[in-house]
Amino acid sequence: MTESRCPTAGGGRRGRPRSTRSHAAVLAATMKVLSEVGYVALRVDAVAACAGVSRATIYRWWPSKASLVVEALDRVIPTTVPLPTGDTRADVRAVVQATLDNYIRTPFGANLAAIASDAVGDPDATARLVDLFGPRRAADASVLLAGAGRGDLPHDVDVHLLLDIVMGTLVFRQLVGVPSDDYTVDQLTNLIVDGAAPRQPPTPPQPIKAAHP
Structure with missing residues (x-):
């Protein structure tokens, strides 16, 4: 497969502000370098050059x-x-699955521990994380509230705590190298919809191999 080229700030449509092109090029270059070396080895100099x-x-x-x-x-x-869909169980499962797919099975999940470590004590990075999660969590919360509106979940359900439980579970498993699969998604769904305590899987999951050293 041909290696992707670095997105540069040059070119672009005539009349488009260079700062806009540069901003977009830097973000695209960041993703390219991140996918190649991971967060720990990523250097701002390399992003700038790219x-x-x-x-x-x-x-x-x-x-x-x-x-x-x-x-x-x-x-x-x-x-x-x-x-x-109007089916609370199916909708809750879709929220859990989307959380796994969007945050854990992505470059974010692969580099989560290192990013979180650097974000501690970094107000700007923390604010950007809040901005990243905020709209997505609001959309997820609306799905859970719709289930409460149908009487499938308690009317006073703490949707934000439930979302914390889902994210916290998936993040913790990622950090300790335990993969999350369909069984994990089903168990979290049952916990939210039925209040059923999760059960051990019939076959223990295999540890995750680190994407980058």
Whole structure:
């Protein structure tokens, strides 16, 4: 397969502001370098070279590597959830599955521990993470509230805590190298819809192999 080329800030449609082209090129270059070397080994100099901008340009827009990577990920992680069907169990399962697919089985999930570590004590990166999750969680919450409106979930259900449980479970398993599969999604769905305590899978999942050293 042919290696993808670096997106540079040059070219583009006549009349399009260079700053807009540069901004887009930096975010695209960030995703390219991230996919090649991972977050820990990612260097702002490499992103700048790939995007065809200066290192100073990047730091003028993003105060840290974590801020840069979070915004780049925000551009590629889907913002929508599956359309509700009116079947609460199916809709809740779709929310859990989308959380797994959008956050864990993506470059975000593969680099989650390192990004989270850098974001601690970094107000800008933390704010960008809040912006990344906010609209997506609101969409997920609306699905759960619709189930409550049909009487399938308690009317006073704490949807945000339920979403924390889903995300926390999937993130923890990612961090300790335990894969999440269809059985995991089903168990979380049953926990939310039925209040059923999760049961051990019949076959233990195999550990996840690290994407990057």
